[in-house]
Structures are given as C-alpha cells and as structure tokens.
Amino acid sequence: xxxxxxxxxxxxxxxxxxxxxxxxxxxxxxxxxxxxxxxxxxxxxxxxxxxxxxxxxxxxxxxxxxxxxxxxxxxxxxxxxxxxxxxxxxxxxxxxxxxxxxxxxxxxxxxxx
Amino acid sequence: xxxxxxxxxxxxxxxxxxxxxxxxxxxxxxxxxxxxxxxxxxxxxxxxxxxxxxxxxxxxxxxxxxxxxxxxxxxxxxxxxxxxxxxxxxxxxxxxxxxxxxxxxxxxxxxxxxxx
Numbered sequence: 001x002x003x004x005x006x007x008x009x010x011x012x013x014x015x016x017x018x019x020x021x022x023x024x025x026x027x028x029x030x031x032x033x034x035x036x037x038x039x040x041x042x043x044x045x046x047x048x049x050x051x052x053x054x055x056x057x058x059x060x061x062x063x064x065x066x067x068x069x070x071x072x073x074x075x076x077x078x079x080x081x082x083x084x085x086x087x088x089x090x091x092x093x094x095x096x097x098x099x100x101x102x103x104x105x106x107x108x109x110x111x112x113x
Numbered sequence: 114x115x116x117x118x119x120x121x122x123x124x125x126x127x128x129x130x131x132x133x134x135x136x137x138x139x140x141x142x143x144x145x146x147x148x149x150x151x152x153x154x155x156x157x158x159x160x161x162x163x164x165x166x167x168x169x170x171x172x173x174x175x176x177x178x179x180x181x182x183x184x185x186x187x188x189x190x191x192x193x194x195x196x197x198x199x200x201x202x203x204x205x206x207x208x209x210x211x212x213x214x215x216x217x218x219x220x221x222x223x224x225x226x227x228x229x
Contacts, residue, residue, distance in 0.1 A: 031215050042117075042204060042219035050214075058216065090158060098208060098215025099146050099165070104158035 002027045006091050006105035013081055013112055021076045021108050023091030029103075030096045032074040033058070034066065037088040037107075046089075049074055050096075081112040115140045115207050119220035126195045127228050133180075134190040134223050136205030142166075144210030147181070147188045148217065153201040161203070164188065166210070192225075200227045 004025045013019050025032065033048040035058075045058030049068040063085055065077040074093075078085060088109050092102040116139045126132035138147070149161040164172045164181050172179050176193045192199055205220040 033216070035217075040221055042221045043217070044219070045214075045216050048214055048216065056214065058214075088156065092158075092217075094215055096215075098217075099163075099210070101146075101148050101160040101163050102215070102217060104150075107156040107158075109156075 002103070004091055004093050004103050004105040006089075006108050008108060009106060010109045011111070013110070015082055015112055016080050018077070018079050019081060019110075020078075021089060021091075021110070023074045023076065023105055024072050025074075025091075025093040025103070026072065027093060027095075027103065028071065029093040030071070031098055032068070032091065032093045033102070034064070034074070034076050035090045035092065036060065037090065043090065046076070078110075081110075083112050086110060086112050115142070115145075115209070115218045117205050117207050117218050117220040119205055119223050121223050122221070123224045123226070125226045125228060126192075128195055128197060130195055131191060131193045132195055132225065134192070134203055134205075134225065136188045136190070136220055138186050138188065138205070138207050140186070140207065140209075142209050146208045146210060147179075148206040148208070149177070149179070149188075149190045150204045150206060150219075151199075151201045152204065152222070153198075158204075162190065195227045197227050197229060199225060201225060 034046040035043040047066040091105040206217040
C-alpha cells in the first residue's frame with residue numbers, strides 16, 4: 001500500500017529536550033516536505049527536500065532541522081523544543097512537480113511543556 | 114506571494130442536501146494548480162479534488178465538483194448528496210505550476226458538519 005508513515009503519532013516532551021519525528025514514504029517520490037498545522041492558520045510549510053541531500057527552508061523554518069540521507073526518509077528534528085512549537089505536524093511527499101497533489105502522513109501531535 | 118482565503122469558518126448541511134464551500138486566492142502566476150483537501154477527525158489529510166488553472170473545464174470527482182472562476186480567482190467546492198462521512202475540516206490549497214518547491218499554500222480551513 002502506498003503510504004507516508006510518521007512516528008510517533010503523539011508526543012509530549014519538555015522544553016529543551018531534543019526530539020526527532022520520523023517520516024518514511026514507499027512511493028519513490030523525489031519531493032518531501034514538512035508542514036505544521038495550527039488553529040486558524042491552516043498548514044504552513046517548514047522545510048522541503050527536492051531529492052537526496054537537497055533540502056531548503058519553507059515559510060516557518062526557525063527552530064527546526066531536517067535531513068535527507070535516503071530518498072524514502074525525511075526526519076524532522078527539534079534540537080531545543082519550545083512551547084510555541086506545540087502543534088500538529090504533517091509530512092508529505094509527491095513526485096517531482098507535485099501537480100497531482102501531495103500524499104500526507106497521519107500527523108504527529110506534539111506538545112511541548 | 115500567494116494567499117488563499119476561506120472566509121467561512123464553519124458550515125452545516127442536512128444529510129442528502131448540497132453544500133458549497135468557498136475559496137478565493139490571490140496570485141500573479143498564470144500556471145498553477147488548486148486543490149481541496151479533507152481532514153476528518155482522524156486528522157488524515159485526504160485529497161478530494163484538483164484543478165489545473167489552464168483547464169477551463171471544472172473538475173468533478175463523484176459527488177464532489179468545483180466551480181473554478183479564474184478571472185475572479187475563485188475556487189469553490191460543491192458537495193452533492195451530503196453524507197455523514199463528509200463531516201470534516203476542508204482546506205483549499207494552491208500550488209505554483211513551476212519552480213523547485215512544490216509547496217502547497219493552504220487556507221485556514223472550514224469545518225463542515227453534516228446533520229442526520
């Protein structure tokens with residue numbers, strides 16, 4: 001089954017404790033991206049990757065890091081989480097161009113206390 | 114920069130009736146794509162329908178259709194024969210047709226409730 005898998009689905013952590021949210025896709029897509037969803041703001045792009053070893057900032061990159069060492073994986077790293085990073089996070093993938101729409105993971109609900 | 118506006122935060126419809134969700138966007142691009150995504154309580158983002166800006170014909174997917182007015186920069190979603198399973202948040206999204214970043218720019222979303 002074609003899918004984008006994120007883990008964990010839920011995470012509660014404390015301020016400053018480094019964490020990683022994993023994302024993996026099995027569709028051989030070149031393009032992957034991270035979004036955060038906040039009430040009243042819709043989804044906003046954090047980082048994206050055009051292919052292996054190629055990443056770039058989206059609209060709200062502050063406080064986040066990503067890496068793309070393999071085509072299928074695109075982890076999101078919060079090195080020192082803060083309460084304003086409490087949000088719902090989505091990983092998405094699409095073939096180059098993305099004109100058919102993106103495939104989204106199940107979402108990760110992160111709470112930073 | 115592109116913007117997507119969904120001005121109605123909530124709507125309600127009776128089961129089996131028709132409802133239209135509004136979306137407007139602002140862009141200087143001539144080549145772009147528009148999407149509607151559904152987010153049920155499970156939080157999964159599900160692609161409902163897509164429209165290519167260069168196509169005049171409105172997209173249709175079963176009970177879902179769009180009214181795409183390019184000059185007015187309007188992209189509304191019509192749901193016919195509403196079902197209880199249509200209860201969800203719906204997001205309108207824009208994507209430029211060319212460029213390195215296949216970024217989706219989303220509206221704030223609208224919560225649709227289907228009443229039995």
